[in-house]
Amino acid sequence: MATKKKINFGDKSSLIVLIALIILLGLLEPAFATVNNAINILQQVTVVAILALGVNIVIFTGGIDISVGAVVALSGIVLGKIVVDAGLPMFVGIVLSLLVALFCGVFNGVMISKFKLQPMIATLAMQSMARGLALTIAGGKTISGYPESFLYLGQGNVFGTKIPVQIVLMIALFIIFHFIMRYRKFGRYIYAIGGNEEASRLSGINVDRYKILAYSISGLMAGVTSLVLVAKLNSAQPVAGLEYEMDAIASCVIGGSSLLGGQGSVWGTFIGAIIIVIIRNGLNLMGISSNLQKFVIGLVILLAVLADSFRNRKKLQ
Amino acid sequence: MSKKSKEYLLEMNDITVRFPGVLALDKVHFDMYPGEVHALLGENGAGKSTIMKALAGVNRHYEGEIIWKGEPIKAESIVEQNERGISIIFQEMNLLPNLTVAENIFFGRHPTDSMGMVLWDKMNNDARELLDSIGTNIREDALIKDLTVGAMQMVEIAKALSFESDLVIMDEPTSALTNKETENLFEVIEKLKQRDVGIVYISHRLEEIDLLADRITILRDGKYILTEKKENLSREDLISNMVGREIDDFYPRVEVEVGDIALKVENLNQELNGLKDISFFARAGETTGFYGLMGAGRTELMRAIYGADHYDSGDVYIWGEKTNIKSCEDGKNKGIAFLTEDRKTQGLILDFSISENISITNIDALISNFKINLKEEKERNQELVSKLQVKTPSIQQKTLNLSGGNQQKVVICKWLNSDSNIFIFDEPTRGIDVGAKTEIYSIINSLKEEGNAVIVVTSELPELLGVSDHIYVMSNGRISGEFDNDTLATANQKSVMRYATKEY
Ligand SMILES: Nc1ncnc2c1ncn2[C@@H]1O[C@H](COP(=O)(O)OP(=O)(O)OP(=O)(O)O)[C@@H](O)[C@H]1O
Numbered sequence: 001m002a003t004k005k006k007i008n009f010g011d012k013s014s015l016i017v018l019i020a021l022i023i024l025l026g027l028l029e030p031a032f033a034t035v036n037n038a039i040n041i042l043q044q045v046t047v048v049a050i051l052a053l054g055v056n057i058v059i060f061t062g063g064i065d066i067s068v069g070a071v072v073a074l075s076g077i078v079l080g081k082i083v084v085d086a087g088l089p090m091f092v093g094i095v096l097s098l099l100v101a102l103f104c105g106v107f108n109g110v111m112i113s114k115f116k117l118q119p120m121i122a123t124l125a126m127q128s129m130a131r132g133l134a135l136t137i138a139g140g141k142t143i144s145g146y147p148e149s150f151l152y153l154g155q156g157n158v159f160g161t162k163i164p165v166q167i168v169l170m171i172a173l174f175i176i177f178h179f180i181m182r183y184r185k186f187g188r189y190i191y192a193i194g195g196n197e198e199a200s201r202l203s204g205i206n207v208d209r210y211k212i213l214a215y216s217i218s219g220l221m222a223g224v225t226s227l228v229l230v231a232k233l234n235s236a237q238p239v240a241g242l243e244y245e246m247d248a249i250a251s252c253v254i255g256g257s258s259l260l261g262g263q264g265s266v267w268g269t270f271i272g273a274i275i276i277v278i279i280r281n282g283l284n285l286m287g288i289s290s291n292l293q294k295f296v297i298g299l300v301i302l303l304a305v306l307a308d309s310f311r312n313r314k315k316l317q
Numbered sequence: 318m319s320k321k322s323k324e325y326l327l328e329m330n331d332i333t334v335r336f337p338g339v340l341a342l343d344k345v346h347f348d349m350y351p352g353e354v355h356a357l358l359g360e361n362g363a364g365k366s367t368i369m370k371a372l373a374g375v376n377r378h379y380e381g382e383i384i385w386k387g388e389p390i391k392a393e394s395i396v397e398q399n400e401r402g403i404s405i406i407f408q409e410m411n412l413l414p415n416l417t418v419a420e421n422i423f424f425g426r427h428p429t430d431s432m433g434m435v436l437w438d439k440m441n442n443d444a445r446e447l448l449d450s451i452g453t454n455i456r457e458d459a460l461i462k463d464l465t466v467g468a469m470q471m472v473e474i475a476k477a478l479s480f481e482s483d484l485v486i487m488d489e490p491t492s493a494l495t496n497k498e499t500e501n502l503f504e505v506i507e508k509l510k511q512r513d514v515g516i517v518y519i520s521h522r523l524e525e526i527d528l529l530a531d532r533i534t535i536l537r538d539g540k541y542i543l544t545e546k547k548e549n550l551s552r553e554d555l556i557s558n559m560v561g562r563e564i565d566d567f568y569p570r571v572e573v574e575v576g577d578i579a580l581k582v583e584n585l586n587q588e589l590n591g592l593k594d595i596s597f598f599a600r601a602g603e604t605t606g607f608y609g610l611m612g613a614g615r616t617e618l619m620r621a622i623y624g625a626d627h628y629d630s631g632d633v634y635i636w637g638e639k640t641n642i643k644s645c646e647d648g649k650n651k652g653i654a655f656l657t658e659d660r661k662t663q664g665l666i667l668d669f670s671i672s673e674n675i676s677i678t679n680i681d682a683l684i685s686n687f688k689i690n691l692k693e694e695k696e697r698n699q700e701l702v703s704k705l706q707v708k709t710p711s712i713q714q715k716t717l718n719l720s721g722g723n724q725q726k727v728v729i730c731k732w733l734n735s736d737s738n739i740f741i742f743d744e745p746t747r748g749i750d751v752g753a754k755t756e757i758y759s760i761i762n763s764l765k766e767e768g769n770a771v772i773v774v775t776s777e778l779p780e781l782l783g784v785s786d787h788i789y790v791m792s793n794g795r796i797s798g799e800f801d802n803d804t805l806a807t808a809n810q811k812s813v814m815r816y817a818t819k820e821y
């Protein structure tokens with residue numbers, strides 16, 4: 001296949017799926033295709049999308065991070081403890097909770113690159129540790145009551161407009177990540193490592209360093225996600241973010257990222273996240289129970305991975 | 318050629334294969350008699366692998382007619398073609414790294430008992446027999462990923478023979494083999510001929526063609542040029558038909574003033590690969606050649622110096638300064654370029670475009686205003702690609718889609734793009750056609766003229782003698798001989814081989 005890098009296959013097919021979904025839902029439910037509903041949906045996308053943004057970097061390297069959902073909970077609880085329970089200033093809480101999330105990512109990265117653990121195993125362990133810590137620190141309770149100025153992040157609009165702040169934050173992050181992955185050495189190296197780790201190492205790339213960075217970014221983005229989530233709900237919960245990693249990974253794969261690494265794009269993941277949320281939305285509207293929804297989302301992931309492995313098989317021919 | 322029949326074993330007529338932007342084959346003809354060795358020749362990207370992949374059932378999207386033993390057939394899948402009696406040794410290795418040698422040879426065809434249980438002993442014994450028959454002592458229970466490239470090639474050969482086919486396609490089978498293994502393969506070919514098996518033989522080594530071929534077909538740019546008995550074609554005819562021009566000076570020489578010692582190694586030891594007490598130096602403005610049989614430790618030595626593997630003791634000096642290289646990153650930052658032996662697993666990121674592969678060694682040079690300048694990247698890399706005449710519709714093409722020799726050229730471009738001044742080339746011309754080889758020798762010359770040190774590791778004696786200003790020979794992990802300024806004149810096939818086979 002002679003590909004033009006700019007429009008990769010993953011992007012295109014996920015975009016087609018998205019448009020098809022929108023048309024379908026718009027026909028079934030005219031209220032769906034309105035600006036208000038679009039904003040509404042994007043508001044629901046922010047959490048999944050920001051989380052997926054970080055996980056995506058890890059997937060580009062050929063790894064996986066299933067700890068992010070639990071890290072969202074842990075850093076939220078840290079924020080709550082510091083700001084609500086200890087009464088320290090908001091910015092101290094934000095910085096510390098982001099640092100905790102970052103630390104979880106660094107830890108994952110070191111285990112995987114220096115101690116050669118399987119990414120699935122290392123992040124599974126982190127998932128359990130982070131969740132356990134969150135539950136222990138919170139003592140099983142939710143922590144509510146944050147300053148107005150902070151809630152603005154999850155609930156407010158950019159002043160004078162009807163555009164929610166969280167959407168602006170999300171889009172800004174996507175633009176930054178797009179720039180980094182396309183125009184910075186970091187991006188090239190991450191794709192290179194996912195494409196062929198040994199060749200990358202022999203080309204003089206410090207593979208360990210870049211892998212640690214990838215997991216660190218994934219952790220940090222879980223921290224950012226946590227801030228948005230707490231601000232949205234005005235509460236930090238030790239069971240927050242449960243199974244969010246599934247939605248995040250699904251967004252990446254649906255958006256065209258290959259679980260083998262080296263392939264995919266930042267915008268593809270954005271589209272993937274929107275598709276996931278729309279599907280969930282649609283299932284809700286149809287009154288399908290959350291238990292059955294899990295089944296459906298699982299099926300969607302399966303299809304996306306199958307499509308990916310099919311693409312790879314075709315390529316080997 | 319078999320005397321008993323003039324009947325074709327195989328006829329391929331008007332074979333056309335298209336890829337996006339490339340007409341890889343344009344109405345090509347090819348035929349085979351039973352029991353002959355038919356050499357298929359042409360430059361890199363001429364379409365040799367493509368036509369044989371069509372025949373082997375790997376690429377169903379061909380147009381044209383294939384007549385096998387008098388019957389028209391459609392080559393739909395590799396399994397089907399195996400059953401018909403056609404097997405192929407791929408140019409690019411296709412083994413499963415985590416399975417054993419025996420499992421790879423009999424993949425999908427494990428012998429089983431009536432209950433469907435795999436007969437492991439039988440499988441291993443059969444594999445052993447096959448391996449013995451081609452004269453190799455690779456263990457049947459070794460994992461593929463632990464083998465050297467040459468050993469993998471031998472496994473590919475054993476696998477192709479296991480089908481007991483009537484036609485065996487060999488796509489550059491010797492590019493990673495030692496002389497001994499090559500001789501063994503030639504004996505196998507002789508035996509196959511006696512059993513009336515036809516062999517398609519693709520190689521860029523014309524000496525092998527002289528030795529083996531009964532007939533020769535030449536392709537150029539996807540077009541059929543001619544089919545002739547070998548006797549009717551001189552070496553010059555061959556080359557001019559392949560390349561479309563004459564080559565008079567195969568190993569161009571330049572006189573360069575010798576500079577400082579760029580790389581000096583003292584008493585290097587590495588237990589793991591049995592490297593013992595290795596001392597040598599390489600000067601700027603010179604090409605230092607390293608020769609040795611497989612297992613002599615040349616690649617292992619270069620890897621250790623570059624930082625790809627650790628060594629146990631010894632000192633490495635770069636431009637006179639003692640250095641402690643601990644990783645490839647260190648090695649590259651010290652100005653070493655290391656062109657690895659195997660392009661597919663160590664050299665290229667196959668999903669990356671040609672251009673992205675080239676940039677990877679020197680992205681910093683492309684950064685302005687905090688971003689990679691994509692336009693400059695394109696221009697710079699386009700220049701290199703044109704210089705090495707990589708055959709491709711565009712530098713945005715994925716390297717996965719290039720022919721073997723063109724992939725090799727991209728790896729060379731990639732290292733030329735780096736800011737290095739010590740160039741270690743491990744088998745730089747593997748799989749490269751005659752015309753392009755000369756091109757690469759001139760590139761090595763210009764590197765010398767620019768004051769770099771060049772080290773060439775090669776298994777081809779003519780190449781060693783043709784390019785080197787200073788020669789080291791290795792055997793059993795040691796330096797077993799050296800030809801410097803004073804003794805270079807005495808270096809010839811015989812004297813070099815004597816060192817290479819020295820026992821320790
Ligand atoms: N999958 C593919 N997609 C696009 N182009 C391809 C593909 N496979 C081969 N080509 C092109 O077809 C042409 C013929 O390639 P082929 O591999 O047959 O060359 P070759 O004669 O075997 O060369 P070499 O001596 O380098 O192995 C080349 O220009 C190559 O770039």
Ligand SMILES: [Mg+2]
Nearest residue numbers: 366408720721
């Ligand atoms: Mg080929």
